[in-house]
Amino acid sequence: xxxxxxxxxxxxxxxxxxxxxxxxxxxxxxxxxxxxxxxxxxxxxxxxxxxxxxxxxxxxxxxxxxxxxxxxxxxxxxxxxxxxxxxxxxxxxxxxxxxxxxxxxxxxxxxxxxxxxxxxxxxxxxxxxxxxxxxxxxxxxxxxxxxxxxxxxxxxxxxxxxxxxxxxxxxxxxxxxxxxxxxxxxxxxxxxxxxxxxxxxxxxxxxxxxxxxxxxxxxxxxxxxxxxxxxxxxxxxxxxxxxxxxxxxxxxxxxxxxxxxxxxxxxxxxxxxxxxxxxxxxxxxxxxxxxxxxxxxxxxxx
Numbered sequence: 001x002x003x004x005x006x007x008x009x010x011x012x013x014x015x016x017x018x019x020x021x022x023x024x025x026x027x028x029x030x031x032x033x034x035x036x037x038x039x040x041x042x043x044x045x046x047x048x049x050x051x052x053x054x055x056x057x058x059x060x061x062x063x064x065x066x067x068x069x070x071x072x073x074x075x076x077x078x079x080x081x082x083x084x085x086x087x088x089x090x091x092x093x094x095x096x097x098x099x100x101x102x103x104x105x106x107x108x109x110x111x112x113x114x115x116x117x118x119x120x121x122x123x124x125x126x127x128x129x130x131x132x133x134x135x136x137x138x139x140x141x142x143x144x145x146x147x148x149x150x151x152x153x154x155x156x157x158x159x160x161x162x163x164x165x166x167x168x169x170x171x172x173x174x175x176x177x178x179x180x181x182x183x184x185x186x187x188x189x190x191x192x193x194x195x196x197x198x199x200x201x202x203x204x205x206x207x208x209x210x211x212x213x214x215x216x217x218x219x220x221x222x223x224x225x226x227x228x229x230x231x232x233x234x235x236x237x238x239x240x241x242x243x244x245x246x247x248x249x250x251x252x253x254x255x256x257x258x259x260x261x262x263x264x265x266x267x268x269x270x271x272x273x274x275x276x277x278x279x280x281x282x283x284x285x286x287x288x289x290x291x292x293x294x295x296x297x298x299x300x301x302x
Contacts, residue, residue, distance in 0.1 A: 208263025
C-alpha cells in the first residue's frame with residue numbers, strides 16, 4: 001500500500017470518529033465503502049486498526065480511544081483547545097492537499113508570511129529554557145534592533161503569533177510579533193523561568209496582545225448591541241468572561257470583566273453604530289473622544 005493510501009485511510013478514520021463515536025465495525029464498513037468508491041484498498045483487520053490509531057497519535061497528535069461505556073471509539077475529549085486547533089489544522093491541511101489547482105475554488109487572504117517558520121525553534125527554546133537572540137523591527141522605529149531574551153510563551157491573536165519574552169536589556173517581559181522577528185539564534189545558555197509567570201493568568205482578563213498598565217484594575221463593562229450584530233457576538237464572544245444579560249428584539253446586552261486596553265477599545269470602535277457602551281463612564285468618554293477625533297478629520301478643509 002502506498003503512503004498516500006495510508007494517509008487517506010487515517011483521514012477517513014479521523015473523520016468518522018469526529019462525526020460521532022463509532023464501533024470498529026462501523027469504521028470498517030466505511031473503509032470498505034470508500035475502497036469501492038475510490039478504487040483503493042482501505043480494508044483493515046482489528047489488529048491493523050489498533051496500529052493505525054498509534055500512527056494517527058504519533059503523526060497528528062490526535063488521540064482516538066475506546067470508550068467502554070459507549071462501546072465505541074472517539075477522540076479524547078481531554079485535549080481541549082489544543083485538540084480543537086489540531087483538528088482545525090487537519091481540516092485545512094486536507095483541503096489544501098487535494099492535489100489539484102485551487103485557484104478557481106478558494107480565495108485566499110492576501111497577507112505577508114506570519115513568521116510561523118520560527119514557531120518550532122521558539123517552542124523548543126521555551127520548553128528547554130534556552131536564551132535566544134533575534135533581530136526585530138518595531139513599526140515606529142527605523143532601525144532593526146538585536147534582542148537578547150529569555151523566551152517564556154507563545155500567544156496567538158488575530159491570525160498573528162507573538163513571542164512573550166523577558167528582554168535582558170531591562171528585564172521586562174515584552175511581546176514580539178513573529179512576522180517581524182528574524183535571524184533567530186538559540187543559545188545553549190539556560191535560564192530559570194520566573195515562578196510567578198503564567199501566560200494564561202496574564203491574559204485571562206485581557207483582550208488582545210496588550211497587557212494592563214501598572215496599577216490598572218479589571219472592570220465590569222456593559223455593552224449593548226443591535227439585534228443583528230448581537231448574533232455575531234453570541235456566535236463569537238468578545239471575551240471568555242462574556243455574560244448575556246438581555247437578548248430580545250431591541251438589543252443584546254452583555255457584560256464583560258476585563259482590563260480596558262488599547263486593543264479592546266480598537267475592537268469596540270470597529271463595531272461603529274452597532275454598539276453602544278453602557279458602562280464604565282471612563283470607557284464611554286474614551287469612545288466619544290475617538291469618534292470626535294474622527295469627525296474632525298472630515299471637517300478639515302484642504
